[in-house]
Amino acid sequence: MAESQLLILNKKQIQQKINRIAYQILEDNLDEKEIVLAGIWDRGYKLAIRLKTVLSRISSLKITLLNIELDRLDTKLVASTDLDESQWKGKVIILVDDVLNSGKTLAYGLGVFLNTPHKKIRTVVLVDRSHKIFPIATDFVGLQMATVLKEHVDVVLDVDGEEDSVYLS
Numbered sequence: 585m586a587e588s589q590l591l592i593l594n595k596k597q598i599q600q601k602i603n604r605i606a607y608q609i610l611e612d613n614l615d616e617k618e619i620v621l622a623g624i625w626d627r628g629y630k631l632a633i634r635l636k637t638v639l640s641r642i643s644s645l646k647i648t649l650l651n652i653e654l655d656r657l658d659t660k661l662v663a664s665t666d667l668d669e670s671q672w673k674g675k676v677i678i679l680v681d682d683v684l685n686s687g688k689t690l691a692y693g694l695g696v697f698l699n700t701p702h703k704k705i706r707t708v709v710l711v712d713r714s715h716k717i718f719p720i721a722t723d724f725v726g727l728q729m730a731t732v733l734k735e736h737v738d739v740v741l742d743v744d745g746e747e748d749s750v751y752l753s
Contacts, residue, residue, distance in 0.1 A: 593727060598710070601726030606638035608724050609678060612706065618646040619676045619743055624693050625653045628681035630741040631710055635680065648672070654692050661695040669700045670674040677705045682739040687718030711737050711750060716739035
């Protein structure tokens, strides 16, 4: 950790947030037999894996993991997934990312599903920075915080040699 970084969430707090979000997802989908956790590569996907672990422990939901890779620098939607759309068609989709800043990444992630019928789509973020320029709402949030635009939120998940954490710099 650099001196200019402020620890916002430690490993234990991150796990508490993940546990709470998993229970909220379960409560929102009590009548469902299956959900699709669609994680945006790479930290959103890592978060989706963690959510699947908790959901598998607390429910009998069938959980399909979907990896979405986006070209975040492109001005139009360029995305690829590791599953065919038949795997998510007509199902509940939970779109997962680590940090919501402008909303562009989640908007692009939602774009993957717009041409496929589904039951509902929900969004999950670990940290919502409240700087949206896209009309994106988060359904399940670990931590909502007001930051200034020049600040950066860094989420560390499953990085060799580093403990899970969230920093503000």
